[in-house]
Amino acid sequence: MSIFRAYDIRGIYPKDLNEEIAEKIGKAFGTFNPGKIVVGMDARLSSPSLKEKLIDGLLSTGCEIIDVGMVTTPMLMFAVKHLEADGGVMVTASHNPKEYNGFKFFAKDAVPISYESGINKIQEIFEKELFKEGEGSLKKTNIFEDYSKFLIEKISFKVQPTFNIVVDAGNGVAGLIYPKILKRAGLQVHELFCEPDGNFPNHEPNPSKEENLVALKGKVKELGAGFGFAYDGDGDRLVIVKKDGETIRSSIVFSIFIKNVLKEHPGAKIIYTPLDSKAIEDIIKENGGIPIVSKVGHTYITQKMLEEDAWLAGEISGHYYFKETYASDDALFATLKFIEILVNGEKSVEEYEKEFPKYYSAVSESLRFPIKEDEKFPFIERLKEEFKEKGFKIDTTDGVKVFFDYGWALFRPSNTEAVISASYEAYTKEGFEKMKEFVDEIVARIPR
Numbered sequence: 001m002s003i004f005r006a007y008d009i010r011g012i013y014p015k016d017l018n019e020e021i022a023e024k025i026g027k028a029f030g031t032f033n034p035g036k037i038v039v040g041m042d043a044r045l046s047s048p049s050l051k052e053k054l055i056d057g058l059l060s061t062g063c064e065i066i067d068v069g070m071v072t073t074p075m076l077m078f079a080v081k082h083l084e085a086d087g088g089v090m091v092t093a094s095h096n097p098k099e100y101n102g103f104k105f106f107a108k109d110a111v112p113i114s115y116e117s118g119i120n121k122i123q124e125i126f127e128k129e130l131f132k133e134g135e136g137s138l139k140k141t142n143i144f145e146d147y148s149k150f151l152i153e154k155i156s157f158k159v160q161p162t163f164n165i166v167v168d169a170g171n172g173v174a175g176l177i178y179p180k181i182l183k184r185a186g187l188q189v190h191e192l193f194c195e196p197d198g199n200f201p202n203h204e205p206n207p208s209k210e211e212n213l214v215a216l217k218g219k220v221k222e223l224g225a226g227f228g229f230a231y232d233g234d235g236d237r238l239v240i241v242k243k244d245g246e247t248i249r250s251s252i253v254f255s256i257f258i259k260n261v262l263k264e265h266p267g268a269k270i271i272y273t274p275l276d277s278k279a280i281e282d283i284i285k286e287n288g289g290i291p292i293v294s295k296v297g298h299t300y301i302t303q304k305m306l307e308e309d310a311w312l313a314g315e316i317s318g319h320y321y322f323k324e325t326y327a328s329d330d331a332l333f334a335t336l337k338f339i340e341i342l343v344n345g346e347k348s349v350e351e352y353e354k355e356f357p358k359y360y361s362a363v364s365e366s367l368r369f370p371i372k373e374d375e376k377f378p379f380i381e382r383l384k385e386e387f388k389e390k391g392f393k394i395d396t397t398d399g400v401k402v403f404f405d406y407g408w409a410l411f412r413p414s415n416t417e418a419v420i421s422a423s424y425e426a427y428t429k430e431g432f433e434k435m436k437e438f439v440d441e442i443v444a445r446i447p448r
Helices: 019-032 047-059 073-082 115-128 144-152 174-184 210-223 250-264 278-286 298-308 331-344 349-355 373-389 429-443
Strands: 009-012 036-041 064-070 087-091 100-107 137-140 164-168 188-192 227-231 238-242 269-272 290-293 312-315 319-322 360-362 368-370 393-395 400-404 407-413 419-426
Touching: 019 047, 019 087, 019 100, 019 115, 036 047, 036 073, 047 064, 047 087, 047 100, 047 137, 064 073, 073 087, 073 100, 073 144, 073 331, 100 115, 144 174, 144 331, 164 174, 164 210, 174 188, 174 331, 188 210, 210 227, 210 238, 227 331, 238 250, 238 331, 250 269, 250 278, 250 312, 250 319, 250 331, 250 349, 269 278, 269 298, 278 290, 298 312, 298 319, 319 331, 360 429, 373 393, 373 400, 373 407, 373 419, 407 429, 419 429
Parallel strands: 036 064, 036 087, 064 137, 164 188, 164 227, 269 290, 269 312
Antiparallel strands: 009 100, 087 100, 227 238, 312 319, 360 419, 368 419, 393 400, 400 407, 407 419
């Protein structure tokens, strides 16, 4: 499998990705996107050496490097914009297990680079070794104070929150930064697994898995805290736990942000993905917003937000994107905004949950089915043709989504694995059973 993927470069260290490859990637990126480049890294054990060799490669092409050290991905994006750089590279494997590492790329204005918008070109330069030559420069900069001020100035509590919160950084880089800024904002913070440790000794840095939230839920209940906030390895994914220890569904969190944005900015555009419940589209329309669908993934969503001048976007995986943060999925800003909305508003989370439309959904990591690698995309293409021939209403933004009066089903090829994922939703129990039969019949045809 190639390390060059839809949203980034990623692989197992040192089998797929090592220092020699990192230097060549630096040369390829510096050739593709020259100029002033911001470089940062997460807390993984291999990140310092990979970052050092990446910088060597960038310098050899004549780039002016600003090394911002150990930061979250949202901080790296902030730095690219704030320092008026020409691009940026983040050394990270996000929420993956400890043996992984990788690189996320950004162009001017912190626009993420996808495979279609540049990673394909970086790969071509890398493979052909068509590198520019030059003499670059290197300086180190600490952007913590600027970033802290940037976020805190955007938040205003009518009354100071009286509840305390628990922060679980999963021993990722967020633990170094987020508690400090939350405390500066006046919050009472209890820190859990906030010491950066690339061995991730307590749990994987992926808060989307319920088993990784056990300690946070226990601590929230033990302390009687108002909320618990869990982050992934590079600080762009957020999961929230209520005081009773229950996880707040990401669609509920997104709906809270949607209603707040549309109250402050009537008629605003909101970006969502084909994986989202129809409830999200309903809420956007009911509150006077304009729903716009995007492919799944931070590169596509940020690009779509900037193209459409949208105010907000969300993904069911716990990524929330804001116009105020240059369309980045900043989990710390999402935390502060979530608290601000609840403190300044008149509704509780439970009231938002009651208002949320009740549909029957099967959107899960478990609905992933192995397929022969060379059959992955042809299988989806055959489905598109079949659905068209049958006269079904379909959407091909990301895979193929088919609509019926009683619900919808989505089939997507994975960009990184030999897998087809399926999701479906219905508006009644009877419709859900009907949709399940429809999906099961198609899944049975997957060539394995």
